Amino acid sequence: xxxxxxxxxxxxxxQAHQAFVQMSSIKGIQRSQAVxxxxxxxxxxxxxxxxxxxxxxxxxxxxxxxxLILEWLKLTPxxxxxxxxxxxxxxxxxxxxxxxxxSPYQITYxxxxxxxxPLGVIALVYEAxxxxxxxxxxxxxxxxxxxxxxxxxxxSNTNTIIAQVLQVALEETNFPHFCVQSLPTEEGYSIEExxxxxxxxxxxxxYGRPSLVHxxxxxxxxxxxxxxxxxCYLYWSLSHDLDLVRHIVVDSYNTTPDPVNAIEKVLIxxxxxxxxxxxxxxxxxxQKFNLVGDKSLVTEFPEYLTLIKPHQWSQPFxxxxxxxxxxxxxxxAIAWINENSSGxxxxxxxxxxxxxRMFAMETDSALVYINSSPRxxxxxxxxxxxxxxxSNQKGNRRGLxxxxxxxxxxxxxxxxxxx
Numbered sequence: 001x002x003x004x005x006x007x008x009x010x011x012x013x014x015q016a017h018q019a020f021v022q023m024s025s026i027k028g029i030q031r032s033q034a035v036x037x038x039x040x041x042x043x044x045x046x047x048x049x050x051x052x053x054x055x056x057x058x059x060x061x062x063x064x065x066x067x068l069i070l071e072w073l074k075l076t077p078x079x080x081x082x083x084x085x086x087x088x089x090x091x092x093x094x095x096x097x098x099x100x101x102x103s104p105y106q107i108t109y110x111x112x113x114x115x116x117x118p119l120g121v122i123a124l125v126y127e128a129x130x131x132x133x134x135x136x137x138x139x140x141x142x143x144x145x146x147x148x149x150x151x152x153x154x155x156s157n158t159n160t161i162i163a164q165v166l167q168v169a170l171e172e173t174n175f176p177h178f179c180v181q182s183l184p185t186e187e188g189y190s191i192e193e194x195x196x197x198x199x200x201x202x203x204x205x206x207y208g209r210p211s212l213v214h215x216x217x218x219x220x221x222x223x224x225x226x227x228x229x230x231x232c233y234l235y236w237s238l239s240h241d242l243d244l245v246r247h248i249v250v251d252s253y254n255t256t257p258d259p260v261n262a263i264e265k266v267l268i269x270x271x272x273x274x275x276x277x278x279x280x281x282x283x284x285x286x287q288k289f290n291l292v293g294d295k296s297l298v299t300e301f302p303e304y305l306t307l308i309k310p311h312q313w314s315q316p317f318x319x320x321x322x323x324x325x326x327x328x329x330x331x332x333a334i335a336w337i338n339e340n341s342s343g344x345x346x347x348x349x350x351x352x353x354x355x356x357r358m359f360a361m362e363t364d365s366a367l368v369y370i371n372s373s374p375r376x377x378x379x380x381x382x383x384x385x386x387x388x389x390x391s392n393q394k395g396n397r398r399g400l401x402x403x404x405x406x407x408x409x410x411x412x413x414x415x416x417x418x419x
Contacts, residue, residue, distance in 0.1 A: 230316025
């Protein structure tokens with residue numbers, strides 16, 4: 001890239017920082033009104049957004065873009081409507097900064113407490129999935145942060161109009177001009193340019209295939225919140241029957257369009273009944289799943305399985321492919337999951353309390369599900385939470401990416417003037 005473009009992106013990030021500083025005086029009710037305004041403007045522009053999305057889809061098909069990306073890219077009226085409902089829910093949520101938290105330590109003769117605060121400038125680097133820009137904008141404005149969007153080229157027309165609609169809504173609510181900005185891919189802004197702007201960039205969120213997340217993590221200088229999808233494991237204990245296993249596996253794929261918590265690997269206790277395994281294979285085959293397995297399972301069930309490649313145990317398929325493997329017991333299952341899972345959502349089906357407790361404590365995952373579907377919801381009707389995705393980042397930001405993820409903690413000490 002030329003020096004001019006590098007300078008331009010530096011200016012963009014600096015403008016975002018200045019907008020963040022200006023937002024410090026904006027009250028929580030005003031932030032909620034701005035999020036609601038964004039929802040209203042998006043409703044008014046549904047037809048324009050869908051038309052731009054249709055154009056992106058046509059171009060992408062001509063460019064032989066993979067089917068996975070086409071599925072992520074395609075906006076439907078219902079998908080767009082659900083995204084706007086998420087903004088409306090965010091607007092109704094309490095101001096996250098009204099909460100005062102007890103300090104972990106006390107200083108004699110002083111009042112000491114902790115306060116949630118905005119992070120600053122947040123960058124979202126995302127692949128297709130144009131609604132992510134909308135949801136992230138809602139989360140950042142609700143928490144008083146500014147946002148820089150860097151989408152993929154496949155969704156350039158959709159991303160452009162969404163950013164414009166959001167910016168108009170924020171201008172009409174008198175928010176700083178640069179609090180939400182978009183970097184058009186056609187103007188030559190590279191991911192590397194963005195993620196190395198560490199002076200004013202406070203958090204980078206990459207969202208897409210593992211290759212994108214890895215690329216951003218390797219290049220970034222500013223802090224990165226790694227998101228994850230796929231390569232979730234389920235251990236089918238000997239002490240449980242088939243019905244719940246079938247439900248959990250199939251239901252985990254029902255998140256649209258990105259099945260974040262899809263069960264792609266199933267570990268089976270080697271003493272499980274063969275007829276139960278066959279019934280599971282038959283059910284999944286009827287549901288149009290592609291089944292693969294380790295050598296011992298392929299040998300025993302050649303009519304159902306093909307052989308998995310060794311490296312695929314630690315990589316997501318991101319399609320309707322499920323791999324099966326025999327293990328001796330729960331200990332071996334946990335060890336295998338900790339070694340190969342993506343580390344963000346793993347499951348156990350059992351009727352043993354002891355097994356459930358052991359799995360919960362020893363599985364190194366952000367989320368653990370016991371006798372429950374891991375199906376991911378960005379917003380579950382009737383709940384009071386909104387989630388962008390799931391982070392498998394080792395550290396204090398691991399788990400569901402929610403409003404709190406976009407905040408930091410400030411310690412406040414108030415003395416009485418005495419030494």
